[in-house]
Amino acid sequence: MTPSRPRRPGELGLTLLLIGSAFLLGREAYRISGFAGPSSPGFGPLAVVAVVLGGLAIELLRILRRRPPEREPLAVRVRRIGHEILPLPVLVAMALLVAYVTALEPLGFVSSSILFLTAAMLFLLRGPLSRRLLLAVPVATGTVAAIRLLFQELFQVLLP
Amino acid sequence: MEKALGYFLMSWVDPYLFFLVALGTLAGIYVGAIPGLSVTMAVSILISFTYAWDTNEALALMVGIYMGGVYGGSRTAILLNIPGAPAAIATALDGYPLAKLGEAGRAIGVTTVVSFLGGFVGILALAFGAPLVAEISLMFAPRDYMLLGIMGLLLVASLSGESLLKGVIAGALGILVSMVGLDTMSAQPRLTFGSSALLGGVSYVAVMIGMFGIAEALVQLHTIGAPVVKQRVDRVVPALSTVLRHLPLTLRASAIGVWIGALPGTGGDIAALMAYDHAKKSVKNPSRPFGQGAYEGLVAPEAANNAAVGGAFIPMLTLGIPGDAVTAVIIAALFIHGLRPGPNLMVDTPHLFWFTVGNLTLANFFLLVFGLTGIRLFAKIVEVPKAILLPIVVVLSVVGAYAINNSLTDVYWAVGFGIFGYVLRVYGYQLGPVVLGVILGPIVESNFRRTMIAVRESWTGFLLELVSHPITFVLLIGILLSVLRGTPLWPRLSARLPRPF
Numbered sequence: 001m002t003p004s005r006p007r008r009p010g011e012l013g014l015t016l017l018l019i020g021s022a023f024l025l026g027r028e029a030y031r032i033s034g035f036a037g038p039s040s041p042g043f044g045p046l047a048v049v050a051v052v053l054g055g056l057a058i059e060l061l062r063i064l065r066r067r068p069p070e071r072e073p074l075a076v077r078v079r080r081i082g083h084e085i086l087p088l089p090v091l092v093a094m095a096l097l098v099a100y101v102t103a104l105e106p107l108g109f110v111s112s113s114i115l116f117l118t119a120a121m122l123f124l125l126r127g128p129l130s131r132r133l134l135l136a137v138p139v140a141t142g143t144v145a146a147i148r149l150l151f152q153e154l155f156q157v158l159l160p
Numbered sequence: 161m162e163k164a165l166g167y168f169l170m171s172w173v174d175p176y177l178f179f180l181v182a183l184g185t186l187a188g189i190y191v192g193a194i195p196g197l198s199v200t201m202a203v204s205i206l207i208s209f210t211y212a213w214d215t216n217e218a219l220a221l222m223v224g225i226y227m228g229g230v231y232g233g234s235r236t237a238i239l240l241n242i243p244g245a246p247a248a249i250a251t252a253l254d255g256y257p258l259a260k261l262g263e264a265g266r267a268i269g270v271t272t273v274v275s276f277l278g279g280f281v282g283i284l285a286l287a288f289g290a291p292l293v294a295e296i297s298l299m300f301a302p303r304d305y306m307l308l309g310i311m312g313l314l315l316v317a318s319l320s321g322e323s324l325l326k327g328v329i330a331g332a333l334g335i336l337v338s339m340v341g342l343d344t345m346s347a348q349p350r351l352t353f354g355s356s357a358l359l360g361g362v363s364y365v366a367v368m369i370g371m372f373g374i375a376e377a378l379v380q381l382h383t384i385g386a387p388v389v390k391q392r393v394d395r396v397v398p399a400l401s402t403v404l405r406h407l408p409l410t411l412r413a414s415a416i417g418v419w420i421g422a423l424p425g426t427g428g429d430i431a432a433l434m435a436y437d438h439a440k441k442s443v444k445n446p447s448r449p450f451g452q453g454a455y456e457g458l459v460a461p462e463a464a465n466n467a468a469v470g471g472a473f474i475p476m477l478t479l480g481i482p483g484d485a486v487t488a489v490i491i492a493a494l495f496i497h498g499l500r501p502g503p504n505l506m507v508d509t510p511h512l513f514w515f516t517v518g519n520l521t522l523a524n525f526f527l528l529v530f531g532l533t534g535i536r537l538f539a540k541i542v543e544v545p546k547a548i549l550l551p552i553v554v555v556l557s558v559v560g561a562y563a564i565n566n567s568l569t570d571v572y573w574a575v576g577f578g579i580f581g582y583v584l585r586v587y588g589y590q591l592g593p594v595v596l597g598v599i600l601g602p603i604v605e606s607n608f609r610r611t612m613i614a615v616r617e618s619w620t621g622f623l624l625e626l627v628s629h630p631i632t633f634v635l636l637i638g639i640l641l642s643v644l645r646g647t648p649l650w651p652r653l654s655a656r657l658p659r660p661f
Binding site: 008010011014018025028029032033037038039041042043044045048049051052055056058059062084085087089090093094097098100101104105109113116117120121124125126135139143144147151158159160 | 325326328329332333335336339343345346348349350351352353374377378381382384385545546547548550551552554555556558559562563566568571572575578579582583586587601605608609610612613617619622
């Protein structure tokens, strides 16, 4: 037996969340046709939910057997979560992504995409702000222009 | 025979058709390589503006796109760990580690040559084995398709990285996603939580774009500060000795590709995964450990998925049944052009069969030419800083998701699955099983239900069905062996088995 690694931050929470969601899906699956015959439309969803729940139950037991994370000051814990699970670039990118798709309808594809690309590149690039601006704005504008040309004009794809 | 040769050479001698096949292959390679754009999508879009075209012209372009697109998906799998198509999922497992080692050029070179060889095996099978394979495929019953789907799911579970259990959970989650919406057999809403927006289900393309486009971009942000690996693309054309060393595996993987591709409902994606699994189990001394940049891990799936192209045309042209999503779209295109794919197609329009075989052969040669000459330019993409590349990948994913149905709902799904996929990845769940669950789930479920209806919902009858038919029994044994090989019991059992050699 290899010595068990300590629990990762959020590991238990994610598993419990997945179990909770699986129960909700199980209830919804039961509503389709109850425990009717195996060819009924509800049988498949119920069976798959059972597999998910069974798997998650084993995973939960495995997690509970692991050493719980050592007690540490809140600031250290937040820094560790940030480092291992949700680093700042990911957090900001997720926020920008949500803002981008929210803005697609009111602002349209061209404006929202240029804004998203510029903001994301400005944040992710390294170096002085003026240099980042000089790179991000033309690249963002050029990319959106190229996408518009390629997809809308050539592939005849409607853009959001 | 003379007539057949004439039909075969039509695109070779007609400059316009020749140009269309070349254009289709080139477009297919690049469309297949763009994350978020799939070859299915490209062919679907093409259909809309080939309505007024001559059937031969439309077919020439579409066949080129199909051949190029299946191959093109491997490029982003190698360079960015983002498979351009489901058929390239297995390619990323060893292709991306090779790119990280700075061997992207060589990897793409090997991929191109084995794709060409695999494609050629597929075309040969189509030309000479079509009637035979079609006959065998006709013998498949729903229970066999169900077992085939389960076999595909098991292969994914064995590719689940650190934890088989997490692979099973991820695959099951994918199946649940595929069940959302109206039931195809009873038209009853399932897992919709009373929302009419969910009645149409979740597009698997949106799930794929979210999981492999957006989630991958978010995961890559963990290493945003890491220096970019300069790709060694000086040696693109692989040495003959390299090709010859991998030739036996290429041929074995191509045979798997032809067989799986020819089975209706299964395409290059399952073929590539099965071939990868075969390579993993049969190659004793890979160039590097599998998953860490083994060339054998590239050769097997790439030969198989291109061989599956020729295979997929067999049920399409002879039975009118799609071999995969792209052939389903091509069947729709044939209907639009007034043709009826199926057993009568070869009787009514025999030229179409040999014309398609000729187009595929020509497209395969173009694949080799374009594949080996465009790598340097393409590999430059990976040298672009991630700070620029990743936001562009996200925008392309959004465009790709929107293009599915011209609906923002698919964009929201893609983003939702992107963020969910990121969380799963961070906690050690692999995303391949989720996507394969979405694709294979409906095949397994619908065929299971058909089998149960056939045996009047009797479990005893169901079990008897599994063991009393030779093809079904062989598939069942294959599944059991596959499960057994993944358990600690296998080394003990195999040690007791007598060795034939």
